[in-house]
Structures are given as structure tokens and as C-alpha cells.
Amino acid sequence: MNPLPEPGDAALLELLYAVPVGLVQFDEDGRIALINSMAAQLLLPLSDGARLDNFYALLDGLLPSLRAQALTRQSPDGMVCDGLRIEIEADPPRRPQSQILTLAIKKISQGRLVATLKDISAQVRRERQLQRNEAWSHAIHPGTRGRALGGIDERGVVVDWDGEPTTGKGLGHGRDTVIGRPLALLYADGAITEERVLDRLREADLNGWSLDEGWLQRDDGSRYWGSVLLVPLRLHGADAEADADPVPGGDPAPVARYTLVIRDISDQRASLEAHRRESACDHLTGIANRRTFFDAAELELLRWRRAPRPLSLLMIDADRFKRINDRHGHAAGDAVLRHLAVLLSLTFRQVDVAARIGGEEFAVLLPSTALGPALGVAERLRQAVADAEVAVDGLPLRYTVSIGVATMDDTIEDIGDLLKRADKALYAAKAAGRNLVMGPL
Numbered sequence: 237m238n239p240l241p242e243p244g245d246a247a248l249l250e251l252l253y254a255v256p257v258g259l260v261q262f263d264e265d266g267r268i269a270l271i272n273s274m275a276a277q278l279l280l281p282l283s284d285g286a287r288l289d290n291f292y293a294l295l296d297g298l299l300p301s302l303r304a305q306a307l308t309r310q311s312p313d314g315m316v317c318d319g320l321r322i323e324i325e326a327d328p329p330r331r332p333q334s335q336i337l338t339l340a341i342k343k344i345s346q347g348r349l350v351a352t353l354k355d356i357s358a359q360v361r362r363e364r365q366l367q368r369n370e371a372w373s374h375a376i377h378p379g380t381r382g383r384a385l386g387g388i389d390e391r392g393v394v395v396d397w398d399g400e401p402t403t404g405k406g407l408g409h410g411r412d413t414v415i416g417r418p419l420a421l422l423y424a425d426g427a428i429t430e431e432r433v434l435d436r437l438r439e440a441d442l443n444g445w446s447l448d449e450g451w452l453q454r455d456d457g458s459r460y461w462g463s464v465l466l467v468p469l470r471l472h473g474a475d476a477e478a479d480a481d482p483v484p485g486g487d488p489a490p491v492a493r494y495t496l497v498i499r500d501i502s503d504q505r506a507s508l509e510a511h512r513r514e515s516a517c518d519h520l521t522g523i524a525n526r527r528t529f530f531d532a533a534e535l536e537l538l539r540w541r542r543a544p545r546p547l548s549l550l551m552i553d554a555d556r557f558k559r560i561n562d563r564h565g566h567a568a569g570d571a572v573l574r575h576l577a578v579l580l581s582l583t584f585r586q587v588d589v590a591a592r593i594g595g596e597e598f599a600v601l602l603p604s605t606a607l608g609p610a611l612g613v614a615e616r617l618r619q620a621v622a623d624a625e626v627a628v629d630g631l632p633l634r635y636t637v638s639i640g641v642a643t644m645d646d647t648i649e650d651i652g653d654l655l656k657r658a659d660k661a662l663y664a665a666k667a668a669g670r671n672l673v674m675g676p677l
């Protein structure tokens with residue numbers, strides 16, 4: 237991004253006013269020096285009739301930590317943020333639909349920052365529609381394997397089950413073993429938590445549906461890769477009345493609030509997985525990449541805001557990694573990183589998000605995990621690394637890691653804050669001699 241021209245440069249200014257991207261130049265206090273017409277149009281819904289004179293004030297309701305972030309967090313090339321999504325809620329009749337913008341901010345010189353804003357509402361709506369279509373075709377496509385249709389209540393408990401529909405291929409669960417069981421127990425061990433099921437119900441309420449994939453388990457203990465679609469049931473007429481007025485004196489029968497469609501998609505997993513890996517995984521180690529981590533972390537934080545519950549983060553950094561590269565070569569360093577990624581995959585649950593977020597730096601987000609258990613699992617990982625040997629050119633190589641642990645609380649505003657805390661603990665572990673786990677300071 238080049239610096240914006242001084243307000244005297246008439247021809248260039250004219251061009252800037254005409255570009256279909258919002259551009260705003262402002263100073264460190266947010267005072268706007270220049271704003272083109274597209275930016276003015278995009279920011280107007282946030283101004284509440286006031287003048288568009290301070291950039292941070294306009295975004296304060298949606299991004300309260302933006303000012304602090306601009307002061308404290310910039311990448312070496314001056315980027316404060318890139319691709320940050322802003323959702324402006326619908327406000328009928330003036331704005332019948334919500335509006336989604338992306339924001340990038342770059343500091344271009346002392347006291348001069350430039351923001352670019354793009355309206356991606358149409359694109360996001362198209363993507364959501366496509367996902368929705370895909371979800372539905374997924375759910376109803378006959379396929380070659382098992383499929384089950386059921387109902388679950390607002391606690392995430394299965395209250396209805398038809399596991400052997402017309403295809404005659406069930407999912408290895410009988411009605412009697414499934415009804416009354418929490419949906420989480422149909423998944424393989426560690427694949428989902430009961431809290432995550434409740435999150436999905438809330439997401440289904442908000443979006444009209446929720447679809448995900450994961451390892452599920454049959455009654456005989458064998459696993460299959462399944463897609464699980466949840467759709468809220470809108471109760472009408474007699475059903476709604478019956479539900480509002482349960483039988484006097486008796487326990488009301490559990491009511492299905494969501495339709496549940498489970499499909500065994502084991503045969504599609506290989507191609508779906510290859511596609512997912514391409515965009516979501518780190519090429520060297522095969523675990524989640526930085527982008528996947530931040531997407532997952534934003535979602536977890538959103539869930540935390542809707543329903544606070546334990547959430548912890550580990551930052552893991554290989555010790556004296558430069559020395560490993562220098563002594564044994566870059567290929568040995570790469571082998572160590574791949575080895576560490578394997579240990580991460582073995583140590584954490586499927587519901588945890590383990591990712592390589594930098595050169596020799598890894599992060600793991602642990603939903604539904606308080607500080608004590610997070611410290612415990614971090615210590616287990618540290619020990620497993622310290623005990624292991626990596627074979628490099630037939631010779632055993634040992635290495636260690638330092639780990640910083642942080643946990644979510646209501647003073648934390650965004651994922652950046654949580655990472656900063658875990659980072660602080662990590663640096664304390666390094667300073668205290670390495671091969672250590674440190675919690676919040």
C-alpha cells in the first residue's frame with residue numbers, strides 16, 4: 237500500500253475518491269485527515285448521524301481494542317491488521333440486511349495510518365448460500381453408506397431416532413441404545429464436548445442450520461467419519477400449543493427441537509480431507525496452519541462471549557532451535573518440527589486446535605479446559621518431547637520445548653490478548669532456563 241498523497245495533489249486525490257475501495261487516512265488518535273467517498277458510504281451506518289471525523293470513535297462499538305492494537309501491535313512492515321471482518325447488524329427499514337466489511341490498517345509513517353475497507357456482504361451471502369445448499373444436498377443424498385434421521389432436544393439429548401431409513405443401511409445404533417443419550421456420546425472419544433454440542437445448537441438457531449464432520453462411533457466401538465447436520469424445528473399450530481402447555485401433573489415428554497441428520501461419509505473422507513488439507517494445513521508438518529488457528533480461535537472467543545466457560549491456550553516453542561539448524565542442518569530442523577507436530581497430534585483431543593503458527597512456534601487452543609488441566613497436559617507434552625529421540629541420518633537427536641499457558645477471563649478482549657499472555661509465560665519459561673512449563677504471571 238503506497239502512502240496517500242498530500243491533500244494538495246488534486247489529480248491523484250480525484251482518483252482515490254473514485255476507487256471502489258474505501259480509503260481512510262488518520263493519525264494516531266484516529267483523527268481523519270482524508271476519507272474517500274466509498275469509505276464514507278461504508279462508515280456512515282456507524283456514525284449515528286455524527287460527523288465522520290474520528291476513525292476509532294466510529295468503530296469503537298464493534299472493535300473497542302483497535303486503538304490499542306494500532307499503538308502496540310504492528311508487524312515489521314507496519315500492518316496493524318489485515319482481513320479483519322466487521323459485521324454491521326441489519327437495521328430495517330434503513331438497512332434490511334447485515335453488512336460485512338473487511339478492514340486492513342497499515343501505518344505508513346509516524347502519525348499516519350491508512351485503512352482500506354471493502355464491502356464483502358454479497359460474497360459472504362453467496363458463500364453461506366452455497367454452504368447451505370451443500371449441507372442440504374449432503375444430508376439428503378442417498379450415498380452408499382449409512383444414514384440416520386433423528387431429533388434432539390435443547391439439551392443436546394437424542395429424543396428420536398430412525399437409524400435404518402429406506403436405504404436399509406443404519407449407523408450401527410439401535411433406537412434403544414441411542415434415545416436418551418447426549419449427542420456428544422455418538423462421537424468417538426474426545427471428538428466433541430457436550431458444551432460444543434450446545435454451541436452448535438446456538439449456531440443452528442442463529443443461522444438456520446449447523447453442519448460439521450468428525451469421527452463418530454458405532455455401538456460396537458468401531459469408528460466412522462460422519463457428517464452431522466442440525467436444523468432447528470420451528471413448532472407451529474398444535475405442536476407449539478402442546479409444547480407450551482405440558483400435561484398437568486406428568487413429566488412432559490421430551491420434545492425434539494432440532495432435526496438431526498447423520499451420514500456415514502467415510503468413503504468421501506479421503507477426497508474431502510485432501511481438499512481441506514490443501515488450504516487449512518501447514519505444508520511442512522501437516523497440522524493446522526496459522527490461518528486455521530486464528531479462524532478457530534475467533535470462533536471459540538465468540539462462543540466464549542455467548543456462554544463463558546473454561547478456555548485455555550498453550551504457546552509451544554522449540555528450545556535453541558537455531559542451534560539445531562546450525563549444527564545438524566535445516567533438514568534436521570525440519571524433522572524436529574515434524575516430530576513435534578506428531579507429538580502434538582498424539583497428545584491433544586480432536587476438539588483441541590493444535591497449529592504451527594510460526595517457524596518453530598506452535599499454539600494449541602483447549603476448549604472446555606481450565607488452567608489446572610491445561611498446565612497438566614502441557615507438562616505431559618514437555619515430558620514426552622524431552623524423553624523422545626528424533627532419528628536424523630540414522631543418529632538420535634534430542635530436543636526440548638518451552639511452553640507458556642494462559643486461560644481466558646473477562647479482562648481478555650480478543651485472541652491477541654490471550655496470545656500475548658501465553659507468550660509472556662513462554663518467555664518467562666525461556667528466561668528461567670527452558671524445557672519448562674509456565675502459567676500466567
Ligand SMILES: Nc1nc2c(ncn2[C@@H]2O[C@H](COP(=O)(O)OP(=O)(O)OP(=O)(O)O)[C@@H](O)[C@H]2O)c(=O)[nH]1
Pocket residue numbers: 520553554555556557558559561565566567568569570573594595596666670
Ligand atoms: N529447519 C527450520 N528452521 C526454521 C523454520 N522456521 C524457522 N526456523 C529457524 O528457527 C530458528 C529460531 O531461532 P530463534 O528465534 O533465535 O530461537 P531459538 O534458537 O529457538 O532460541 P530460543 O527460542 O531462545 O530457545 C531460526 O534460526 C529460524 O531460521 C523451518 O521451517 N525449518
